[in-house]
Amino acid sequence: xxxxxxxxxxxxxxxxxxxxxxxxxxxxxxxxxxxxxxxxxxxxxxxxxxxxxxxxxxxxxxxxxxxxxxxxxxxxxxxxxxxxxxxxxxxxxxxxxxxxxxxxxxxxxxxxxxxxxxxxxxxxxxxxxxxxxxxxxxxxxxxxxxxxxxxxxxxxxxxxxxxxxxxxxxxxxxxxxxxxxxxxxxxxxxxxxxxxxxxxxxxxxxxxxxxxxxxxxxxxxxxxx
Amino acid sequence: xxxxxxxxxxxxxxxxxxxxxxxxxxxxxxxxxxxxxxxxxxxxxxxxxxxxxxxxxxxxxxxxxxxxxxxxxxxxxxxxxxxxxxxxxxxxxxxxxxxxxxxxxxxxxxxxxxxxxxxxxxxxxxxxxxxxxxxxxxxxxxxxxxxxxxxxxxxxxxxxxxxxxxxxxxxxxxxxxxxxxxxxxxxxxxxxxxxxxxxxxxxxxxxxxxxxxxxxxxxxxxxxxxxxxxxxxxxxxxxxxxxxxxxxxxxxxxxxxxxxxxxxxxxxxxxxxxxxxxxxxxx
Numbered sequence: 001x002x003x004x005x006x007x008x009x010x011x012x013x014x015x016x017x018x019x020x021x022x023x024x025x026x027x028x029x030x031x032x033x034x035x036x037x038x039x040x041x042x043x044x045x046x047x048x049x050x051x052x053x054x055x056x057x058x059x060x061x062x063x064x065x066x067x068x069x070x071x072x073x074x075x076x077x078x079x080x081x082x083x084x085x086x087x088x089x090x091x092x093x094x095x096x097x098x099x100x101x102x103x104x105x106x107x108x109x110x111x112x113x114x115x116x117x118x119x120x121x122x123x124x125x126x127x128x129x130x131x132x133x134x135x136x137x138x139x140x141x142x143x144x145x146x147x148x149x150x151x152x153x154x155x156x157x158x159x160x161x162x163x164x165x166x167x168x169x170x171x172x173x174x175x176x177x178x179x180x181x182x183x184x185x186x187x188x189x190x191x192x193x194x195x196x197x198x199x200x201x202x203x204x205x206x207x208x209x210x211x212x213x214x215x216x217x218x219x220x221x222x223x224x225x
Numbered sequence: 226x227x228x229x230x231x232x233x234x235x236x237x238x239x240x241x242x243x244x245x246x247x248x249x250x251x252x253x254x255x256x257x258x259x260x261x262x263x264x265x266x267x268x269x270x271x272x273x274x275x276x277x278x279x280x281x282x283x284x285x286x287x288x289x290x291x292x293x294x295x296x297x298x299x300x301x302x303x304x305x306x307x308x309x310x311x312x313x314x315x316x317x318x319x320x321x322x323x324x325x326x327x328x329x330x331x332x333x334x335x336x337x338x339x340x341x342x343x344x345x346x347x348x349x350x351x352x353x354x355x356x357x358x359x360x361x362x363x364x365x366x367x368x369x370x371x372x373x374x375x376x377x378x379x380x381x382x383x384x385x386x387x388x389x390x391x392x393x394x395x396x397x398x399x400x401x402x403x404x405x406x407x408x409x410x411x412x413x414x415x416x417x418x419x420x421x422x423x424x425x426x427x428x429x430x431x432x433x434x435x436x437x438x439x440x441x442x443x444x445x446x447x448x449x450x451x452x453x454x455x456x457x458x459x460x461x462x463x464x465x466x467x468x469x470x471x472x473x474x475x476x477x478x479x480x481x482x483x484x485x486x487x488x489x490x491x492x493x494x495x496x497x498x499x500x501x502x503x504x505x506x507x508x
Contacts, residue, residue, distance in 0.1 A: 047321045051485065095272075097279035097322045133284050 004143075005061040005069065006110035009076050015058060016069055024053040028070060035077040039088055042074055046092050047100055049074065055099075064106075071103035075111060085111060086120030093124050101128065101136055108144035119148050129157050138166045146173025155182045162189055168203045183211030227469065228451050229253040229488075231476035232359065232391060232409065232438035235282055235293065236274075242441070242448045243289035249452045253488055255480060256282060257296035257329040257359050262443050265303060268312040275319045283324060292488055294480065296329035296359050304343035305335070313346055320354040326483040327351075329359025330391070333370045336363065341377065348381040357387045357482045359409075362397065371397040375404045387482055389436060394418055398426060402434070407479055411440035412450035420450065420457040427458065432471040436479065 006012050020028060031052075034041040050067035058064045080088055089111070093104040105128055111117040121144060128140035141157050149157060154177050161171055168174060186208040193200050228251040235243075235256050246254075256278055258271075265271065278295040286293035297319050303309040319325065328351040331344050351358045360378070363370035371390065378388055385405030392411050393401060401408045410426070411417045423437060441448040455468045480486050 043318070044321060047323070050323050095318055097276075097324060098284060099323065101280070131281075133281065135284070 004109075005058065005064050006072055006107075007113075009073075009110075009114060012069060012073055012076070012110075015061065016066075016073060019058050019066055019069075020053055027052040028073065031074055032077040035074050036079060039078045039080055042078060042088065042092065045074060046071055046103075047096065049103075050099060067099060068103045068106055071100070072107040072110060075104075075107045076114060078115075081115040082118060083120050085115055085117055089117075089121060090124060093127070098133060098136060102139040105136070105139035105144075106142060109142055109147070112144055112147065122148055125149060125157075126153065129153070129160060132164065134164050134166050137161060137164060138170055141166070141171045143172040146171075146177055151177075151179065151181075155179075155185060158182060159185050159189065162186060162201070162204045162207070165201070167201075168207050174207070178207075178211050180211075180213075183208070183213070186211060226250040226452060226455050226465075226472065227252055228455070228472045229255075229476040230438055230448070230451050231255050231389070231436050231480065232257055232411065232440050233448060234259060234440070234442035235286065236277060237443040238441060238448060240285070240289070243286060243291060246448055247289045247291060249449050251291060251448075251451065252490075253292040253294075253476075254286065255294050255296060255326060255359075255476070257327070258298050259300045259330050259361070259442070260302045264306065265309055267308055268315055271299070271309065271312040272315065279319070279322050279324050290490065292490075294324050294326045294486060296327035297325055298329050298331045298347055298359075299343050300330050301332050301334040301340050301344070301361055301363075304340045305337055310339070310343065313343060316347070316350060317354070320350060320356065323485055325356065326480040326485050327357045327359050328354070330361035331358065332361040332374050333363050334361075336366065336370055336373065344374075344377060345381065348378070348383060351387075352381075352383065355484070357389070357479060358383065360388060360390045360406075362390060362392045364392075367392075367394070368396055372400060375400060375406070378406070379404070386434075389479060391438070392417055392440070395422065395426065398430065402430060407434045407436055407475075409436045409438060411438055412454055413440065414445055414447055414450075420453045423454050424457045424461050424463075427463070427467075427471070428461070432463075432467050432475070434475070435471060436475050437471060 005015060031045045035045065049070045053066050053070045055065050055067045058066055058069050078088065089104055093101050104124060108121045125140045125145050128136045131137065137160060141161055145157060158171055158174065161168060190200055190205060190208045230251055233254050233256060235254060258274065258278060275297055283293040297316065299312050328347050331347045333340050348358065360374050362374060374390060389407035389409045390401045391409035393408050398408055410423055412420055412423060437451055437454045439446060439448050439450040451472055455472050458468050477488060
């Protein structure tokens with residue numbers, strides 16, 4: 001994988017600076033300043049981000065939409081970290097529409113890296129994995145889930161992706177986290193679908209095959225990531 | 226025939242309905258917040274409902290190629306219930322969302338003081354959030370209720386073209402047209418208004434500032450009634466231009482006043498196709 005848009009705040013800031021035109025750029029600068037001065041300001045700024053800045057793909061970073069990147073930038077501007085940050089994230093997520101929830105989920109990894117979020121964002125990932133919205137499920141199974149979800153939940157997350165149609169190649173950390181038990185679960189899914197005479201997505205069949213007799217992580221030397 | 230149903234309660238409908246609607250030409254809908262048939266018991270259940278209108282329901286609609294927006298409000302009937310009224314304090318948090326294109330349904334059910342207070346407060350919210358308003362008119366004492374709604378709207382000073390007054394009939398349409406509001410009609414299998422009577426009204430009043438909807442919900446109703454109106458219009462000699470104005474351009478213009486209406490084809494869900502989607506609980 002190439003470098004991540006949000007691997008450092010400066011890259012994100014530069015890319016957004018290039019992507020936005022006036023008056024959106026002015027809106028963002030003002031919004032960043034307001035969020036930095038008072039974390040409560042994000043309550044109204046976060047939902048307005050798309051109308052203010054747009055929702056097209058970020059030039060050069062097609063996996064990200066402008067509104068997702070802008071919302072992530074606002075979260076990084078908050079003078080919060082750790083548990084206090086998680087409280088604000090939870091409030092925004094639970095009062096958010098689908099696009100806002102996806103943005104919160106995508107921001108978890110950079111906030112973990114830059115704002116010491118730790119495992120405090122996991123309840124949101126678990127909530128997202130209980131939905132039936134493939135966009136939200138996909139956002140939940142990002143790098144933050146790969147780093148923090150315990151084994152059983154991670155396996156269930158992957159299986160849910162396989163089940164509802166989220167492509168497995170967008171699941172973060174799959175080959176690093178995959179173990180024998182996940183291999184068994186995916187192979188059972190393939191067997192069930194075969195028995196029912198239903199089609200099997202190529203990415204699911206390939207992952208099931210690859211994990212068929214896979215040793216657990218740590219038992220295999222020189223494995224891929 | 227390209228159709229925008231400006232008032233339909235899709236949360237009460239099935240995926241079969243979405244399939245039939247798409248086949249019938251329905252490409253966009255607005256789902257206003259209303260009474261669920263079963264009384265709610267707290268503001269928290271309104272939040273779940275708003276979440277659904279902003280999350281799950283547009284997602285479900287997108288899987289069938291239908292654009293879904295919503296109007297949010299405390300409905301007239303539950304405005305009377307003290308257990309629910311505090312939702313008015315939570316509404317501002319939701320009226321700012323991208324998918325909200327109006328405040329509604331507001332208005333009267335039994336014309337009580339509590340209903341009127343909620344009505345007026347929500348007209349203030351519409352002004353604050355720069356949103357159009359969808360006004361429900363009562364099933365009982367409709368003529369008096371419609372007149373009083375127009376009075377309240379006049380006192381609130383909202384521009385009349387930013388308000389649609391809905392569920393009208395032969396006896397209530399004239400005063401709404403005179404006041405300069407949009408006139409809304411719910412076409413039902415038995416009650417309210419049918420397509421034959423609707424065509425008679427269109428012959429008398431024209432199609433300008435008129436909107437028809439199915440208002441389909443959990444009761445006896447038909448989500449394809451908008452198309453029935455279009456067919457009845459064509460059979461009565463209206464041009465396809467008139468039909469398109471009534472069934473598409475009018476609702477697009479009315480809700481377009483919010484600045485938040487998006488009428489391009491819905492984005493494809495991550496799963497990629499209608500056959501492999503989660504609404505079918507996994508392909």
